[in-house]
Amino acid sequence: MPELPEVETIRRDLEQSVVARRVDSVTLAGPRTVRRQDPAVLVAALTGRVLAGAQRFGKYLVLPLASSAADCAQVGVLVVHLRMSGQLVHLDAAMPVERHTRARLRLDDASELRFVDPRTFGELFVTEELDEAGRPAELAGLGFDPLVDGLDLSRLREAASRRSGALKALLVDQRVIAGIGNIYADEILFVARLRPARSARSLSAGEWRRLAAAILDVLGAAVAARGSTLSDARYVDLKGAAGAYQHHHAVYGRGGEPCPRCGTPVTRVRLAGRSAHFCPRCQH
C-alpha cells in the first residue's frame, strides 16, 4: 500500500499531532505485529515515554523516544513499517476500535494513535541501536532516500552496472534507492519515457538524467498531493483523509486506457512477479 509519498504524508501528520505527546499506555492485539522482539519489551520501552520526533527513511517511520518532555535525552526509537495494508490513525481514544486494530498507543491528551493492519504484514519494533545519523541498525541495509538524502545518481548508475535485470527492478530495490514501490516505479518510468523491462545497464547519460529528474518530479508531486488513495481506500492519512495523486496516475492501474501523451492504449505486463504498466509507443 504505502510508498514514500504516503509514508511522508503520515510523517508530516505525526509531526503536527502526536510529537511531544507522552505515551500513557500501550495495547497490542494479535501475535504478528510485534515479532522481532518480546512484545513486553516494546510495551515497556514505550510506556511513559515522549514521542520526540517523526522521521522517515524509505518506507519506514522512525519515532525517537525521550524519557520525558523536560529531559529530552533520547532513549531509543519506535520503528513502524506499514507493509501492504497497514494504516496509522490518530483519533479520540473514546472512538470505537476498528476491526484489525493491532496496536493502540494511548497518549496524554486523551487521544490514541492506532495501527490498523488487516493482512498483518506490517510491524512495529523499538530499538536503541542507532548509527551516527540516528538510523536504527535494522535499517542499515537501506539505500539512499531520494528526498531525505537527495538523489545520488552515481550510486544508482553504479548499482545498475552490477546487474543484468530490468530497470524497474532497480527502482524498487530498497537496498539501492529507498521508498519507491510498484505504483511510483511505473509512474516515474512513464515520465522518464523508459520501459520497465529495459535493461538497467543500457541507459545513456541523457536517459539517466531523465530518470533522475522523473524520480524527483513524481515523488515531489505525489507528496504535494498527499499520496495516492486507490479504490480500496487502504491508504488514508492520519486523520482518515484520502490523497489525490491517484488522479495524476498516467499508467498505474490504467491498462487498456489511452496514454495521456499519445493516446496509445497502456500495456500491462507481468514483470518480476508484479504488474507493470507502460505506454508501448512513447516509452523505450
Add this chain to the structure above:
DNA sequence: AAGCACACCTGCTAGC
C-alpha cells in the same frame, strides 16, 4: 551472487 518464486495474510472483485 543476482534473480527468481514463494511465503506471509485478509479482503475485494471479476467471472462463471
Add this chain to the structure above:
DNA sequence: TGCTAGCAGGTGTGCT
C-alpha cells in the same frame, strides 16, 4: 445470488 480463483501498495527467505 453465490461461489471461487485471482489479485493487491512490501519484503524476508531460500533456492538456483
